[in-house]
Amino acid sequence: MSALLSAGALVAVTAWYWQLLTVLLVLIAVLTIAAGLIWYERRLLSLVQDRYGPNRVGPLGLLQVLADTFKILFKEDWTPPFSDRRVFVVAPSLVLVTALLSFMVVPVAEGWVVIDLNVGLLFILAMSSLAVYSVVLAGWSSHSKYSLIGGLRAAAQMVSYEVFMGLSLIGVVTLAGSFNLSDIVAAQQRSIYYVFPQFIGFVVFLVAGFAETRRIPFDLVEAESELVAGYHTEYSGMKFGLFMVGEYVAITLVSALIVTLFFGGWLGPWLPGVVWFLIKTLLFITLFIIVRGTFPRLRYDQLMALGWKAMLPLSLLNLLITGAIVVAGAG
Amino acid sequence: MTILFTIAAVVAVLSTLMVVTRTNLVHALLYLVVSLFAVAVVFYTLGAPFVAALEVIVYAGAIMMLFLFAVMLLNVGADSPLRVPRLAWVGPGILVAVLLAEVVYGLTRQTQPLAGVEVGPQAVSEALYGPYVLGVELASMLLLAALIGARHVAARARDEEEAAESMERARGLSETAGEAPGQGAVDDPGRLTEEGDA
Amino acid sequence: MASVSLDHALVLAAILFAIGFAGLLTRRNLIVVLACIEIMLNAGGLAFVAAGARWGQADGQVMFLFVLAMAAAEVAVGLAIAIRFRQSLKSLDVDDADEMKG
CATH class of the missing domain: 1.10.287 (Helix Hairpins)
Structure with a gap:
């Protein structure tokens, strides 16, 4: 262990500029992808719904993102006088910060990771449990009843689904024998992509991912037909923009996690690792968007029933079977 | 590590002080989240990364969220004045200060070094499911x-x-229609989110 | 100070415990009282983890996990009682519950 620590220190001393470069690269890449997703989602969604979508600004409407950004930046940054000012301002930044921090431990390619943390997966779970605060505090500090109901729903929904998210990952951790994401990918190189032995875990993680990012089958938090806009009813300008960007970063994060944990991360023939990672991640982002175009919104009791009556037993069963297989293999 | 420990310890003490002195309930709970975070960093510097992660996931993530949920559900704020008269702090303050001084005196009479090794998740799990x-x-x-x-x-x-x-x-x-309606749950958002905290 | 030693961590735990204790004695709001109990439990857990780190053993962390489970159980029941308290007495002041019927 001490040898490991000193090796880590050595890397940190010799290559601090390399680390800084990695940080900047990941930051820029993630934010670019998140911005590109705004365009991608609108175009793909309109394809699903048989219409054009934004196609006027720039080639294929690509500059629409820029136009939207400028519009949102020049809007009045209004803080409602009846709100709890300090909490109201802090809440939107939390969602972006936690999602970006989670990217620190995600390996983009072999050795391309900001921090090779031993408890990487736990770190991601910790960050996702903090992301809840953003929504709940936004709902509470707005002092408006729609926001409050949205915040309450968010608290119950996200805390519940975090349980299944954590449980579904334990199977992967058991097989790989590590919480370190790089080790998990390396373990998949030795055996097989974990989507095959961990298919139930994959399904549960996917559903929990939709719930944690508050995407459409589970977007009761901002259900516009009953709650106006849910927790961000009172938000406008760039504060609202932060919520939007945070949502896209979270989608990218969940897709990247699915790829890393179940689909072998950077592994793949011929092409370099980064390219494979990006292709796989983009596939799952596309899945997120298509689901938004096809599924109706669940009712609140259906959401809770799905969680506690279907997802919890499934993930426990998965855990039981995985444990039995690992023990049988070891003994 | 020493610098990290000192910073985290100072943050923990200051934010915990804020928890017990704030009059706004939600602000107090948020300061408690900050305090738990700082303690998680202290755990990390003590070579216990697994417990540090669990501190954030379970304490800051789940338990404090339950607190916030209850506060939002009860819609606290208007009633139950949270202000404490300044004099009320004197008696408990003195007693606790004496107690703290005694404990600190007893603890600092000799210095015990830490083992300085990191005890990871695997060792903790083996102890947990062993003895x-x-x-x-x-x-x-x-x-x-x-x-x-x-x-x-x-x-x-x-x-x-x-x-x-x-x-x-x-x-x-x-009765006649002139009666005022009962003061049942008028403004109770909890009705819409049943079984939320079960 | 050269490096972190056991007594630094234990003194930190003692300070946190004392703050939580003072709050518990002074504050009258039920939810703040519960939060103060959480502070004290957390300080106790910190002392356990520090003692485990003194010998480089996992036992301290295991004890912290038990403290964690207990804190979760305590909060669940405590907050349920708080909701009940508020509904029957229309307040959250613990001094309002000074009668033995209710």
Whole structure:
């Protein structure tokens, strides 16, 4: 262990500029992808719904993102006088910060990771449990009843689904024998992509991912037909923009996690690792968007029933079977 | 590591002080989240990364969220004044200060170095499911009892409230329309999110 | 100070415990009282983890996990009682519950 620590220190001393470069690269890449997703989602969604979508600004409407950004930046940054000012301002930044921090431990390619943390997966779970605060505090500090109901729903929904998210990952951790994401990918190189032995875990993680990012089958938090806009009813300008960007970063994060944990991360023939990672991640982002175009919104009791009556037993069963297989293999 | 420990310790003490002195309930709870974070960093510097992660996931993520949920559900704020008279701090303050001075005096008479090794998740799990497996079983029983107990206490409240409401409604129908409506749960967002914290 | 030693961590735990204790004695709001109990439990857990780190053993962390489970159970029941308290007494002041019927 001490040898490991000193090796880590050595890397940190010799290559601090390399680390800084990695940080900047990941930051820029993630934010670019998140911005590109705004365009991608609108175009793909309109394809699903048989219409054009934004196609006027720039080639294929690509500059629409820029136009939207400028519009949102020049809007009045209004803080409602009846709100709890300090909490109201802090809440939107939390969602972006936690999602970006989670990217620190995600390996983009072999050795391309900001921090090779031993408890990487736990770190991601910790960050996702903090992301809840953003929504709940936004709902509470707005002092408006729609926001409050949205915040309450968010608290119950996200805390519940975090349980299944954590449980579904334990199977992967058991097989790989590590919480370190790089080790998990390396373990998949030795055996097989974990989507095959961990298919139930994959399904549960996917559903929990939709719930944690508050995407459409589970977007009761901002259900516009009953709650106006849910927790961000009172938000406008760039504060609202932060919520939007945070949502896209979270989608990218969940897709990247699915790829890393179940689909072998950077592994793949011929092409370099980064390219494979990006292709796989983009596939799952596309899945997120298509689901938004096809599924109706669940009712609140259906959401809770799905969680506690279907997802919890499934993930426990998965855990039981995985444990039995690992023990049988070891003994 | 020493610098990190010192910073985290100072943050923990200051934010905990804010928790016990704030008059806004939600602000107090948020300071408690910050304090738990700082303690998680202290755990990390002590070579316990697994517990540090669990501190954030369970304490800051789940337990404090439950607190916030309850505060939002109760819609606290208008009633129950949180202000404490300044003089009320004097007696407990002196007693606690004396106690703290005694403990600190006893603790700092000799310096014990730390082992300085990192104890990872694997070692903790092996201890947890080895010699301590009976404790795990007991803890699971405790949690099950708490789950059932909490559901029972909270559900009884809801049933009684509903019974009182329907009684008041029935009384309101039988009496003249001039009567003021009963002060049942008028502004209770909890009705819309049933079984949320079960 | 050269490096972190056991007594630094234990003194930190003692300070946190004392703050939580003072709050518990002074504050009258039920939810703040519960939060103060959380502070004290957390300080106790910190002392356990520090003692485990003194010998480089996992036992301290295991004890912290038990403290964690107990804290979760305590909060679940405590908050359920708080909701009940508020509904029957229309307040959250613990001094309002000074009668033995209710």
